[in-house]
Amino acid sequence: MIYDFVVCGGGTAGCVVAARLAEDPSVKVLVIEAGQHNENLENAHMVGGWSQLFDKETDWNVISEPRPAVNNRQVKLSRGKFLGGCSGCNGTLCVRGSKKDFDDWNLEGWSGDEFWKYMSKAETFHDKPWFNVSKESHGYDGLLHTEPHDLAPISNLLLESMQSKGLPYDCDMFSHGNNPHGCGHSTRTVHQGIRTTGADFVTDKNRRDNIHLMLQTHVDKVIVEQDANGELRAAGIRAVGPDGAVVEVKAAKEVVLAAGAYCSPNILNRSGIGAGKELEKHGITTIVDLPGVGKNLMDHLRLGTNSNFARRCQIVFMFYETDKPGITNDHLVYHGDSFGKTYALWKDEKKGFLSTFPFGAFAFARLDERLADSSVWTSAPREPGRDPMGLTPSQPNIEFFTTECYGGPKQFDQFPGDGKHAFSIIAELFSPRSRGTVALHSSDPTAAPLVDCNYLADPLDVEVLAEACRFGNEIVMQGAGTKDIVKGSWPSDLVHHRYTTREEWIPYVRDNATTCYHASGTCAMGETSNPNAVVDNKLRVRGIKGLRVADCSIMPTLNGGHTQMPAYGIGEKAADLIKETWLRT
Template sequence: MQHLLQIFILYLFILKIFGDNVDENFPQYPETKQLYETYDFIIVGGGSAGCALANRLSEIENWNVLLIEAGGEENKRLMDIPGLALQNQHTYFDWCYMSEPFEEAGLSLINQSICVPRGKVLGGTSVLNHMVYHRGAPADYDRWENVFGNPGWSFDNVETYFKKLEDVAIDSPSLPDYFGKNGPLHVECAEYRSKLYPAYMAAAHEAGIKSELLLGPNQIGVECAWKTTKNGYRFSSNRAYLVPIRRRNLHLKLNSQVTKILFKGNVAIGVEFVCANQTYTIYSKKEVILSAGAINSPQLLMLSGIGPKQHLAELKIPLLKDLPVGQNLMDHVAILGLQFEINESPNVVEDKDMQLKEFLYNQTGPLSSYPAETIVFSHLSNGIPQYEDDFVTSTYEQQNHELYHFSSETWAEAFLPNNQSKGAFYIYPVLFKPKSRGSILLRDNNPFSHPRIFLNYLTHPDDISYLVMGIREILRISEQPSLQAFGTTLYKNKLRACKQYEFNSDDYWICQIRHLSTSLFHQSGTCKMGPKDNLDAVVDAELRVHGIEGLRVIDASIMPEILAGHINGPVIMIAEKGADIIKQFWANRKVG
């Protein structure tokens, strides 16, 4: 693919031209040369949750912990330049999943199928994502406890784990003890600002939207985009939790795909995994923990006999436990194509080669920050914002049409050409609290087959209504004096599928929403947390799989309802809390 070649050429250029001037790659956590036959804990998946779990469980010196990751090492120079985040998709460290075609969304994408990038690398999707950090609304977690019946998951209970994971570069006298300052994960607002950043903020103020610290308890307003970056580079969960430590009781196995959970009766006793075409069996004394994410965790459960009875029977997989695994799939839906032309370039440094040199020598400039500079949270309902607007100082790059799964023809119809003589920016609305639900199903009983992903976006009519409201708010902000000072004009695209509607009418925007919808990469909910008598639940409030001993799920899949915010931080919080739940459980067993 064209963009893969571009990344490779860029990488060679960096090494050849800049040589010793390029920062060395960070020291990796060493892979284990000789595995034990048995470990106390086996963690499946070295992503955002798995890295945090491996660190915290291995704090107990007499516990042996094995972390198994399907991908390889994270590479700072190739993967961690923030401004090239989008280029990480559809590479060898992405699972490269695609959704099943459906009739409600993504209609102008090739085969009506939406790209679902997931990290296949140590650090997981925190190596692919756009690095935006949020906690979610406090009311979200209160709903987890009070509405969905999960004691211990209210915001008062989880707040301590956010503080534990955070190293927030912020000075907020009004909230002196609200944020963590010495945790593993560094969070900051990037230093680089385009010429448009003050105009974004001022225009939002002129539209009646106040500045607000959206990481704090108040969830409506505008501010900079908080990122998991440090010293100009991406700061993944791998760099936060594994790179700083070296422990004899924590073993790491890379490039190894777990294909099956092993059971003795209803007790998980180990896993099978494949590495370099050889199959290995490793046993657990205490627990197997799935942290493979909202797609791979349910896939592995179903392959191992835990899932919907009828679905497993159709694939001739022996049933161990009938549970609604793979249901309740949620995601944040984003809408592409809202582009604005301006009368000058927004970047302080315009030349692409100079931007690259500035980053390589100083780790500053446009490449030190993914272009989303400003974020608006809007429409508060029961303490929870319903949608987000992201202001991005960039054009849609023509070579990126493959990443969104558009044909070149549709891309030419829908998006502003990136060779225009003036500047441009775009804003995309994001639906925070979708009512639509999707599902994950197995394609067959082959563990190496990609699962079938039914996103089911926009199947609930309220989701469309909220996105139209989001677009109207974006247009209102764009019409304010501070942005009009740049000659800001909405680009009237030429999307043939919507040509029967008057441009800028509600009917037109509904059409564009359905045709240019895409994922914000926040899949969650497919192993829903809830009490045993809840027929939709897969795990309990201590993250144990219902009816199974020695098996927990600790990742985004346990969310009973998706959060209003980017979910990488909350996933790490789940792992921090999950680690303490496990420690307390086994401490009580020892006492007993």
């Protein structure tokens, strides 16, 4: 089989790349996806069904290595294993970050202003009458449909509390990216009660005859050959089909890896492109020695240094109980026979609780003043104009977001029954200082990656995240909208609602920090002078012609936000870079 372009990975970015390349009807594009088609996965279309895609064949089922900084816990790193990938099971959030996040990459063509346009290119935004939109920050012609989320009463109360604690209201601040300290709304990848995903770019009304999907097929390696000039070139791929049969596909023009931050580096590794000493352990011959492959892992459990290869982040849930009925959405899903009615409403009308993701209000915050009494913070080294995390005053230290009912990762399973009501505020740390790695368990292409997240290894990360939790608790317990409605922590055996010092929060952080599913950075982009760079600013893999990486693994530092919109932007940008090379008209 011969195609012009072979895209390895049918997730968020890979589907965008394929769709845009196939706009030229003269080319043939193959998308290889390890999982199944999403068309019959109800929980990938029903927004509220997201968690039912985990811990089964629709999940890569990656689990982090235990680390002492998180009390030797292992964290479940669920990733979507089906067409559309994580865009089919994420929180639907469009939190772009700050333009300075991308300016800091200091790479030609990737400034904040330039990259903002690519994120917007993917989008068709649908407004609502109550939403004060930043019109110039959105796109209106893309294949990804987005809209604002109508808040439950608890979220409006939390917005009131945030404002009373010094976070001014700025409705669409998570789209325009110019405000590091305020509260507002995150738009969502939902429209008319249905989740919109990367798969929408290559299916249904957007399906094209020159795109071929090869599903339930694991990419083993890139086939590398020497061209007539003696240079190494990606000639195609070798993969393993659902029946175990080996498949080889030729790429007349390019191979594009879009398998995500866990799988793209390991495809490179199995291809002999990686750190030579590590490849030797698995009997793999080194073709190009690239020590940066699989390094610099970032993941909101985000950790990083001031260098160009270093940002990550961590989140902590803080749940509270209220005895005021009707302000959370628990009664729509946990009380009596409510779930059956809720499900029927979505099936019949695409409305109700299951047509949305239960996140509510959002905020960014700077913590400079709150950390002024911290010796860990004040004694830490910093570059001129930046704080110890490497951030300027125009970039937030943390994000707060809230839930409109009880729920989150699988460990949060003590659901409030009849007469019980709960909600949470979540603290997410930007630009911490520790970072992790992705490596091979073995040379088996179907094996899950070996992921060492190295969470909270640096004391400064713990210090700042603990302060974020303290601030979040103050918002709930002292804020004007919520101070009189909180009964206590949920579940009731926790007492975090009583914590007042940073020191009290540190053990809670180590015991409860979890991932935000924003893995990135493991095939980082950089200048040719950077020995740890895996791809250049055109996304070309060093030392191999005709091979690019196009997913969040190319991010040298992680944006202070969420990775969904950057993933779409990377796909759009990658397609234009490829077109510049091959499809000039």
